[in-house]
Amino acid sequence: MMPEISLNVLDVTENSTRAGAKLVSILIQADHQADTLTIRIEDDGCGMTPEQVEQVVDPFFTTRTTRKVGLGIPFYKYAAESTGGSFSIRSQVGKGTVVTAAFGLSHIDRMPLGDITSTIHTLIVYHPETDFVYTYQIDERSFVLDTREFKEILGDVPFSEPEVSRYIFEYLTENKNEVDQGAVL
Template sequence: MRELALHILDLVQNSLEAGASRVLLEIIEDSGADTLTIRVSDDGRGMDAETRRRVIDPFVTTRTTRRVGLGLPLIDMSTKQCGGYLKIDSTVGRGTTVEAVYRHSHLDRPPLGNIAATVKTLVIANPDTDLIYRHSVDDAVFTLTTRELTEILGDMPLTHPDVIVWLDEYIAANEANLYGGVQHENS
């Protein structure tokens, strides 16, 4: 995939298909360690050890709509090409954590892509999911939680057009603040 944002969409979709009601999406950029970490943790069905071992095989999928599952194998390949790794921790009945680590400065590391649009899409497409988004760049941190948003909004749904416009601007501005106020869609 050309952008890591597309991998993020796929990882969160996997969580939702596993029945997750709570998803934590973390992006951690650590210049000192020269790492970019994408971590998705959920409270879905989880996987047993055999399934966890096999999910990076492109010919293994739990989906009934197609016979191959390329999401995890592609991100696994992508991390390895960039001096990193993919780690999957899962417990049946408790959930799964997928962690993709890249060497941040690696020449072949795909750009993050438009994270603001990605997070906005996840929020409005899954208004009943408790989504926690946390992005850190060294010591700067931005956190957004849909539970807090829905409490503040009261009766106004996350899918309301005014909320969508505000959400886009709010996420983009806070993402820019992580990089010193500069719009940074393709880090």
């Protein structure tokens, strides 16, 4: 079991990049009225067949031929469902995959969101070939980071360049603070 939700985001999104995704959209959305914390990760990677989707949520399915399928998704699904939330994977071969987990926001068993800024920063800097659209939303307030905008400005200057990497981290940190006013999810 992961100690924080943001590590599940990292884990699932790593799968997206391994599935050859060019664009991954990550949504973190807290809604106090509905009492939900929704995490949606959408990619345009290679997708999965209905059988494969069934396999990734089953931790005891052992006749797999690759090592791609493991405990990551089953634990994530359990973590969401044990807070009165829901979990779904929609996937189409050749089109992509959408993994949605909804948690009960105020449920006592909900893991903290954790260090989502470090997670998104790690994904962006270490997967320069993948574009990310990251949305962080709390009730009516939100901010969006689109790496395509960054790349347009940067040209051939890579994200791994220390100053650029620091800028991205600060961009994430400051905008997140603006949205949640320092509240911990």
